Amino acid sequence: MRSHYCLPLREDQANYELRRKGNPMAVELEESMLVRVQLENFSIDEELHRVRSRSRRIGGIAMFLGTARDRSKGRDVSSMSFDHYEGMAQKKLKEIREQALRDFAIIEALVLHRYGPIEIGENIVLIIVGAEHRADAFKACQWCIDELKKITPIWKMETTPEGEVWVEEHP
């Protein structure tokens, strides 16, 4: 018996391919929602649904959520703000998703990063990876966040008691 908690019917790969042939623009739009740099907060439930609804073959989903903490490098942090290179940041996140889909045995990956002012405790970055099995999902998820930090042009400024400080995580 089907659970009442089931999400709306998820597509299998065959349906997805049919739709790709029939309406490539709709598919492009869907894919653009899987890679975003945005000002506003995101709903983890909605993004999780977005990934799991991509295929009925997904059996394991790994997620990384980065949030704003109140302490950094021994200093109190009262708030932060992210600067980004519009266009290049999106391009790099897209490359990360595409490479993850090529290099790992996964079915779908979502990569989001916020910019602008972010209060302590708020969401900053979200990676969600869906695979048939958990090991591949975990591995790809870790790779995505590590790669994001290496190649994505996003910069963090923290507000501390000493003033505003640009953070250099990878000097």
Place this chain on the structure above:
Amino acid sequence: MKIKLFGMLKTMIPGGKDLEVDFSEGEQVKDLVHTIQREYPQVGELLEKKKVLVSVNQEIAHWDTVLDTADEVALLPPFAGGSGEL
């Protein structure tokens, strides 16, 4: 040529806006770096130490990349998306 600035570089330049530097057709990234070193020594020092990278058309450029007047050029300080700790 206009050069986009991000992150801490914005706070190093009075006004925090894009850099405007003279540029001749056919120059390479290294020529641009020399001009920046001359006109904006603080930024030039970071470029010299490779703490700041140059991007051309949204890709990291090499020093021998040849520039075109239509190119989109930016100076990129070290990235800091998320956190550096594992």
